[in-house]
Amino acid sequence: MSAATSQQQDEKAKINERRRMFWMLLILWVGIGWLDLQGLVLGRSSPISALYILVVIPAAIVFGRTGLVTAIVAVVAMYHFTNDKRGITSYTEPEIMRLAFILVAGVAVERVSRDRERIRQALEKLQLETRVREDLTHMLVHDLRTPLTGIITSLQTLQMGILGELDKDQQEMIDFAVADGQRLLEMVNQILDVAKLEAREMKLRLEPVDLCELAESALRVVKPLADESGIKLKQSCNGVRLNVDQDLMRRVLVNLLGNAVKFTPKDGEVSVETAPAEDGMAHLVVRDTGYGIPESDLQRIFDKYAQVKGQKKAGPSTGLGLTFCRLAVNAHGGRIWAESELGKGTQMHILLPLRGPEEHQPAPSGSRN
Numbered sequence: 573m574s575a576a577t578s579q580q581q582d583e584k585a586k587i588n589e590r591r592r593m594f595w596m597l598l599i600l601w602v603g604i605g606w607l608d609l610q611g612l613v614l615g616r617s618s619p620i621s622a623l624y625i626l627v628v629i630p631a632a633i634v635f636g637r638t639g640l641v642t643a644i645v646a647v648v649a650m651y652h653f654t655n656d657k658r659g660i661t662s663y664t665e666p667e668i669m670r671l672a673f674i675l676v677a678g679v680a681v682e683r684v685s686r687d688r689e690r691i692r693q694a695l696e697k698l699q700l701e702t703r704v705r706e707d708l709t710h711m712l713v714h715d716l717r718t719p720l721t722g723i724i725t726s727l728q729t730l731q732m733g734i735l736g737e738l739d740k741d742q743q744e745m746i747d748f749a750v751a752d753g754q755r756l757l758e759m760v761n762q763i764l765d766v767a768k769l770e771a772r773e774m775k776l777r778l779e780p781v782d783l784c785e786l787a788e789s790a791l792r793v794v795k796p797l798a799d800e801s802g803i804k805l806k807q808s809c810n811g812v813r814l815n816v817d818q819d820l821m822r823r824v825l826v827n828l829l830g831n832a833v834k835f836t837p838k839d840g841e842v843s844v845e846t847a848p849a850e851d852g853m854a855h856l857v858v859r860d861t862g863y864g865i866p867e868s869d870l871q872r873i874f875d876k877y878a879q880v881k882g883q884k885k886a887g888p889s890t891g892l893g894l895t896f897c898r899l900a901v902n903a904h905g906g907r908i909w910a911e912s913e914l915g916k917g918t919q920m921h922i923l924l925p926l927r928g929p930e931e932h933q934p935a936p937s938g939s940r941n
Contacts, residue, residue, distance in 0.1 A: 593634050597643070601627045605650040609657055621651060621667075625674045632682035636689075640682045644675055706767070717760050724753040766876075766892050769899035776817040776903060776929070783854060784809035786818065787844040790825035798833050798842065805829075806843035812854045814926045816904055821924075824900050827893045828858040828920045836862035836917075852927065853906075858920040865912040873910060874898040905929030 604627065607620045614620060624647045631643035651671065729735060731746045738746060768774040784807070791805050798805050825844070832842040840861040847855035865873060872878045877891035901908040905925045912918040 590634060593630065597627050597631055601643075601646055601650060605654055608651070608654045611658065619670075621654070622670060624651070625677055628674050628678035629681050632678045633685045636686060637682055640678050644678060647671075647674065717757065717764070720753065720757050720760060724750060724757060727753060762892050762896055766896050766899060769896070769903055772903075774820075774903065776820065778815045778817060778929075780813055781816050781818050781821070783812045783814065783846050783856065786816075786822060787825060787846075787856075790822050790829055791844065793822075793826045794829045794833055794842075797830065801833060801836070802838040803833055803836055804839075804841045806841060808843065808845045810846050812846055812926070814854050814924055816924060817900075820900050821904070824897045824922070825856075825858070827897050831893060832858055832860035832862065832918070832920075836860045853923045853925055856922040856924065858922075859917060861917040864914040864916055865910060865918055866914060867912075870910050870912060874908070903929065 601624075604620060604623045607623075612620045614622065627647060628640065628643045631639035635642070648671065651667075727746055727750045730738065731743070731750055765774065787807055787809055791807060795805060829842060829844070836842055842858070842860045845857045845859065847857065869878070874894045874897070876895050878894070898908055901922055901924070906929075907923045909921050910918060911921065
């Protein structure tokens with residue numbers, strides 16, 4: 573079924589629903605008028621005409637301002653008609669107050685209904701724009717990956733000298749091009765992985781993994797960057813084993829360690845530590861002696877494209893690194909949060925279930941609470 577056909581059917585259903593509501597309100601209006609004509613009263617001597625509010629309010633909600641005006645005119649006309657038939661030539665103060673209350677209630681409900689509809693339409697428009705933007709981004713990024721992989725492969729062929737030896741300057745330029753191409757490919761893959769994790773389309777390949785070995789492999793990846801920056805790397809693990817997707821969790825640790833190295837000054841220290849497991853959970857901490865994160869930003873650093881105020885940018889970034897970490901940890905049934913103090917460094921805490929995500933539901937992440 574096409575989108576246009578579906579929209580036409582929705583519009584037709586709305587028209588039919590409004591038509592049914594119109595006839596229902598008309599019958600209710602006539603029924604209340606007939607009961608009022610009989611001089612019936614509700615409990616405690618309240619006249620049956622008080623029920624006209626059941627006509628005015630639904631008309632205001634369903635048909636808006638036009639429905640409200642029409643309903644008020646119809647109610648006043650019926651009220652006058654029934655009084656005239658009963659020989660009442662003048663309105664009493666309670667009757668005037670009753671009609672005024674119905675009028676004010678109808679106007680208030682119509683305004684609230686109108687504002688609510690305006691907010692609903694704005695929200696639907698925003699959701700549509702967000703969905704279109706994300707779909708377009710996903711499509712562009714997905715289409716970028718194939719040619720980018722081809723470019724990197726071609727450059728690596730030159731880098732290895734398969735097509736002939738390169739001089740020093742040529743080799744240096746090719747090395748830079750390969751490194752930047754791989755960094756760009758990693759950013760593209762990160763955008764796609766975040767989209768898959770958000771849509772819960774990424775399947776985890778769970779296997780028993782030693783947490784020390786996982787930390788060691790992540791430290792090896794970031795060691796060249798740490799050596800270049802003069803930052804000391806440390807590890808303190810207790811050999812906890814747990815069921816995780818090894819590649820995914822290694823990337824989480826590489827992201828956290830990479831951020832720690834980037835935002836730690838020269839001669840600083842970055843470490844990975846494991847705390848004793850409690851309640852079937854393994855506790856992993858990535859610490860640094862860097863600049864720290866303002867307390868006001870701790871709540872949002874795991875959000876998409878979040879930037880920490882006053883912190884230097886260290887190279888190009890998608891702004892999705894910590895978002896990826898949060899989604900990956902949550903997919904394992906774990907939790908991630910940050911603790912920091914300006915000038916004294918940051919600690920990234922991860923809790924992961926030892927037996928895998930089946931026994932644990934993902935918990936909200938962000939700052940510790």
